[in-house]
Amino acid sequence: xxxxxxxxxxxxxxxxxxxxxxxxxxxxxxxxxxxxxxxxxxxxxxxxxxxxxxxxxxxxxxxxxxxxxxxxxxxxxxxxxxxxxxxxxxxxxxxxxxxxxxxxxxxxxxxxxxxxxxxxxxxxxxxxxxxxxxxxxxxxxxxxxxxxxxxxxxxxxxxxxxxxxxxxxxxxxxxxxxxxxxxxxxxxxxxxxxxxxxxxxxxxxxxxxxxxxxxxxxxxxxxxxxxxxxxxxxxxxxxxxxxxxxxxxxxxxxxxxxxxxxxxxxxxxxxxxxxxxx
Amino acid sequence: xxxxxxxxxxxxxxxxxxxxxxxxxxxxxxxxxxxxxxxxxxxxxxxxxxxxxxxxxxxxxxxxxxxxxxxxxxxxxxxxxxxxxxxxxxxxxxxxxxxxxxxxxxxxxxxxxxxxxxxxxxxxxxxxxxxxxxxxxxxxxxxxxxxxxxxxxxxxxxxxxxxxxxxxxxxxxxxxxxxxxxxxxxxxxxxxxxxxxxxxxxxxxxxxxxxxxxxxxxxxxxxxxxxxxxxxxxxxxxxxxxxxxxxxxxxxxxxxxxxxxxxxxxxxxxxxxxxxxxxxxxxxxxxxxxxxxxxxxxxxxxxxxxxxxxxxxxxxxxxxxxxxxxxxxxxxxxxxxxxxxxxxxxxxxxxxxxxxxxxxxxxxxxxxxxxxxxxxxxxxxxxxxxxxxxxxxxxxxxxxxxx
Amino acid sequence: xxxxxxxxxxxxxxxxxxxxxxxxxxxxxxxxxxxxxxxxxxxxxxxxxxxxxxxxxxxxxxxxxxxxxxxxxxxxxxxxxxxxxxxxxxxxxxxxxxxxxxxxxxxxxxxxxxxxxxxxxxxxxxxxxxxxxxxxxxxxxxxxxxxxxxxxxxxxxxxxxxxxxxxxxxxxxxxxxxxxxxxxxxxxxxxxxxxxxxxxxxxxxxxxxxxxxxxxxxxxxxxxxxxxxxxxxxxxxxxxxxxxxxxxxxxxxxxxxxxxxxxxxxxxxxxx
Numbered sequence: 001x002x003x004x005x006x007x008x009x010x011x012x013x014x015x016x017x018x019x020x021x022x023x024x025x026x027x028x029x030x031x032x033x034x035x036x037x038x039x040x041x042x043x044x045x046x047x048x049x050x051x052x053x054x055x056x057x058x059x060x061x062x063x064x065x066x067x068x069x070x071x072x073x074x075x076x077x078x079x080x081x082x083x084x085x086x087x088x089x090x091x092x093x094x095x096x097x098x099x100x101x102x103x104x105x106x107x108x109x110x111x112x113x114x115x116x117x118x119x120x121x122x123x124x125x126x127x128x129x130x131x132x133x134x135x136x137x138x139x140x141x142x143x144x145x146x147x148x149x150x151x152x153x154x155x156x157x158x159x160x161x162x163x164x165x166x167x168x169x170x171x172x173x174x175x176x177x178x179x180x181x182x183x184x185x186x187x188x189x190x191x192x193x194x195x196x197x198x199x200x201x202x203x204x205x206x207x208x209x210x211x212x213x214x215x216x217x218x219x220x221x222x223x224x225x226x227x228x229x230x231x232x233x234x235x236x237x238x239x240x241x242x243x244x245x246x247x248x249x250x251x252x253x254x255x256x257x258x259x260x261x262x263x264x265x266x267x268x269x270x271x272x273x274x275x276x277x278x
Numbered sequence: 279x280x281x282x283x284x285x286x287x288x289x290x291x292x293x294x295x296x297x298x299x300x301x302x303x304x305x306x307x308x309x310x311x312x313x314x315x316x317x318x319x320x321x322x323x324x325x326x327x328x329x330x331x332x333x334x335x336x337x338x339x340x341x342x343x344x345x346x347x348x349x350x351x352x353x354x355x356x357x358x359x360x361x362x363x364x365x366x367x368x369x370x371x372x373x374x375x376x377x378x379x380x381x382x383x384x385x386x387x388x389x390x391x392x393x394x395x396x397x398x399x400x401x402x403x404x405x406x407x408x409x410x411x412x413x414x415x416x417x418x419x420x421x422x423x424x425x426x427x428x429x430x431x432x433x434x435x436x437x438x439x440x441x442x443x444x445x446x447x448x449x450x451x452x453x454x455x456x457x458x459x460x461x462x463x464x465x466x467x468x469x470x471x472x473x474x475x476x477x478x479x480x481x482x483x484x485x486x487x488x489x490x491x492x493x494x495x496x497x498x499x500x501x502x503x504x505x506x507x508x509x510x511x512x513x514x515x516x517x518x519x520x521x522x523x524x525x526x527x528x529x530x531x532x533x534x535x536x537x538x539x540x541x542x543x544x545x546x547x548x549x550x551x552x553x554x555x556x557x558x559x560x561x562x563x564x565x566x567x568x569x570x571x572x573x574x575x576x577x578x579x580x581x582x583x584x585x586x587x588x589x590x591x592x593x594x595x596x597x598x599x600x601x602x603x604x605x606x607x608x609x610x611x612x613x614x615x616x617x618x619x620x621x622x623x624x625x626x627x628x629x630x631x632x633x634x635x636x637x638x639x640x641x642x643x644x645x646x647x648x649x650x651x652x653x654x655x656x657x658x659x660x661x662x663x664x665x666x667x668x669x670x671x672x673x674x675x676x677x678x679x680x681x
Numbered sequence: 682x683x684x685x686x687x688x689x690x691x692x693x694x695x696x697x698x699x700x701x702x703x704x705x706x707x708x709x710x711x712x713x714x715x716x717x718x719x720x721x722x723x724x725x726x727x728x729x730x731x732x733x734x735x736x737x738x739x740x741x742x743x744x745x746x747x748x749x750x751x752x753x754x755x756x757x758x759x760x761x762x763x764x765x766x767x768x769x770x771x772x773x774x775x776x777x778x779x780x781x782x783x784x785x786x787x788x789x790x791x792x793x794x795x796x797x798x799x800x801x802x803x804x805x806x807x808x809x810x811x812x813x814x815x816x817x818x819x820x821x822x823x824x825x826x827x828x829x830x831x832x833x834x835x836x837x838x839x840x841x842x843x844x845x846x847x848x849x850x851x852x853x854x855x856x857x858x859x860x861x862x863x864x865x866x867x868x869x870x871x872x873x874x875x876x877x878x879x880x881x882x883x884x885x886x887x888x889x890x891x892x893x894x895x896x897x898x899x900x901x902x903x904x905x906x907x908x909x910x911x912x913x914x915x916x917x918x919x920x921x922x923x924x925x926x927x928x929x930x931x932x933x934x935x936x937x938x939x940x941x942x943x944x945x946x947x948x949x950x951x952x953x
Contacts, residue, residue: 021790036793084691107889114705148701168400174387176414190404251781
């Protein structure tokens with residue numbers, strides 16, 4: 001009995017710990033005054049202001065474009081790599097896998113500063129090109145950095161799917177008249193597509209969410225997290241709260257939709273299995 | 279007892295298109311190279327190794343048109359490897375593959391006039407039954423109307439009419455199997471390769487599919503090359519059985535030949551149950567083994583040649599001890615349904631005997647063996663090998679455990 | 682042995698990873714051992730002697746945050762792992778949901794909560810307690826770490842615990858194990874891989890953070906991350922010294938990982 005109450009209390013405390021800050025943040029996005037502790041009245045002004053905030057909007061645009069391009073590049077290269085290593089012997093495969101762990105295990109700040117060093121060195125080496133060299137740090141460096149930290153995730157998500165795939169599927173495609181390219185696009189790719197797609201989504205979210213690595217490689221550009229960072233350092237403004245609320249609702253919607261689709265897929269599978277048994 | 283066995287294989291016997299007879303004393307390590315007009319696939323000195331370990335060691339084999347050939351052997355014997363070499367999924371390190379007299383060794387799978395039914399079927403999960411079967415025709419850019427015709431015809435042949443729109447995951451194992459066969463056959467291959475296609479099915483379904491496959495092969499009049507480790511399956515369906523071990527062909531012959539005239543101790547042991555003894559041929563028609571001289575029907579051995587003798591368990595007659603050529607003490611008796619199986623100790627030898635009459639453990643019995651039930655083989659080193667490679671069939675193992 | 686299986690498609694990836702992952706790390710090492718003119722020197726590393734206290738503080742705060750995460754996460758992870766499969770998914774999602782919020786915003790939320798005139802002090806004030814100086818303290822930094830990295834502890838723990846079959850726990854009960862012996866003799870040993878992964882996954886970002894300390898200590902508390910950041914983008918501006926600091930941080934992380942056994946590959950895939 002005591003144990004049960006203790007359990008309840010613990011769970012309630014834990015979830016309030018997890019959600020209270022977010023709840024307060026969102027609540028105060030509707031606060032009339034700028035106070036972060038006194039709720040004086042309801043307003044949507046901060047949302048209106050946010051949508052007129054040029055800096056935030058352009059940062060949002062940059063983040064979205066950057067995430068899409070970086071995720072696309074990383075997904076293509078990472079999937080190719082997964083296919084390549086599935087055909088390799090153990091030795092070289094382990095080597096590539098271990099290399100891929102570096103950005104995942106390394107502290108983000110190290111990945112950030114090491115890439116920054118690289119870009120600075122490249123910029124200095126290309127100094128004779130004049131202004132072209134100066135443009136390296138900015139969009140190109142940011143894009144490269146994002147592709148770099150996304151790549152291993154694609155590999156780690158797609159490679160197991162390939163391993164789990166019946167090796168005979170590829171052979172069967174060849175047997176039925178596909179050449180290697182056709183066998184990949186007609187049989188292997190459809191088979192691993194769910195993993196490739198989730199990898200792409202994961203890359204998108206990581207890119208949009210990343211602050212630390214972008215911070216060191218963006219030069220003067222502002223991604224959305226960098227914009228948020230500079231907002232938190234300036235004068236207090238409930239615009240941040242409004243932004244938080246919007247982002248939270250957007251994420252919640254995405255997760256709910258993804259979960260719903262997954263659940264629907266599961267149900268469909270179970271139905272199919274039941275029918276096969278009958 | 280023999281009549282039961284023969285009945286079991288009568289399907290194969292009746293359907294035999296070409297019963298190939300090979301001389302018993304043929305050198306074992308070389309497959310026969312018959313320059314027959316009807317040879318459709320010919321493997322010459324095929325060498326395959328994985329990580330420097332030889333899997334196929336100079337294998338040569340001829341496969342005839344419209345023949346049902348089974349590659350039979352324990353796991354690791356190289357049978358699947360041989361199939362993959364024919365299919366083009368594996369480039370041999372040495373040797374050549376001929377199809378209709380043309381060298382196809384360098385051809386990729388998609389340019390070979392053969393199709394494969396894979397282990398566990400390898401159906402494309404993202405396509406439904408119809409699209410799976412139509413896959414090969416689509417690649418050949420066959421007209422949509424013709425595709426439809428041929429796919430439906432093929433699905434009817436394998437008994438899956440009306441299943442076109444089903445997803446492959448909605449099918450039972452047996453149905454998936456049929457889709458895999460239809461998907462391969464719709465391309466009208468001259469040769470169909472089947473890699474343990476019934477391995478994932480339960481016993482009853484397996485038996486049904488054995489008959490089904492034989493029917494399909496005969497109605498289409500094409501060559502089947504079938505890989506299995508199940509000796510009964512091989513004997514039931516095949517025109518010709520190729521027994522393999524350690525990448526080497528042990529014997530090629532009709533199911534009857536393989537069963538009744540095993541060429542060496544490995545074949546004798548792998549196909550059915552056998553009592554195998556070391557023996558000697560003092561002269562023609564006389565053999566000594568188990569401490570006794572026996573009259574036999576074999577001749578042509580060198581005087582006093584050391585040989586191996588095979589006696590099938592069902593060929594030993596149990597008689598009262600005074601009337602027996604040999605006497606032995608029953609050690610165990612196990613009921614097997616049709617017969618009793620007994621282990622009998624006789625002068626340091628253990629005999630497996632199958633009899634419709636049970637003798638009790640501890641009982642002294644007499645044993646007689648008719649001359650034509652004694653099968654004599656030249657001695658081979660393979661005897662040392664077979665102990666390591668027990669068949670994987672669980673039924674076999676059960677039988678051994680019981681003994 | 683298989684026919685024409687091209688491995689070349691992995692080459693772009695390999696090249697990318699070598700140029701943009703391995704090479705930059707080599708540069709870090711190179712810069713750590715050279716001076717501004719590119720000559721070899723150990724000055725950067727010996728110069729770190731001035732910052733020993735910062736390293737020490739980072740280590741302590743990260744360690745405290747890791748232990749707190751473990752203690753807070755362990756019961757909830759176990760409860761999650763014992764729920765019916767359907768509920769497990771929903772509750773796990775609820776636990777992970779805050780992590781999807783950008784961590785700057787999450788940290789910002791605590792800034793306002795912990796303020797002297799913030800909500801927490803006002804709430805306590807109702808009962809006549811406080812107000813306390815909470816923001817700009819080491820405690821606030823630890824709190825920020827725990828809040829941000831707690832999910833990184835829950836997920837690997839849960840992944841390890843889900844694999845503990847209920848019958849194993851029942852067997853322990855059957856053999857006479859009470860609450861504590863069940864915990865210490867069965868559940869704890871079986872969840873060890875999760876604990877190891879969880880510790881690594883919390884400790885590594887905690888010891889290398891610079892945002893949490895900046896935002897929640899108002900610049901009062903400097904961690905390794907802040908030092909490094911100031912060398913590359915801040916006022917100090919000394920790549921060579923910053924590289925030396927980064928190198929030491931990497932060594933510390935590697936040491937910790939060799940102590941905890943690092944990551945379980947499966948757990949990483951779970952977290953992804």
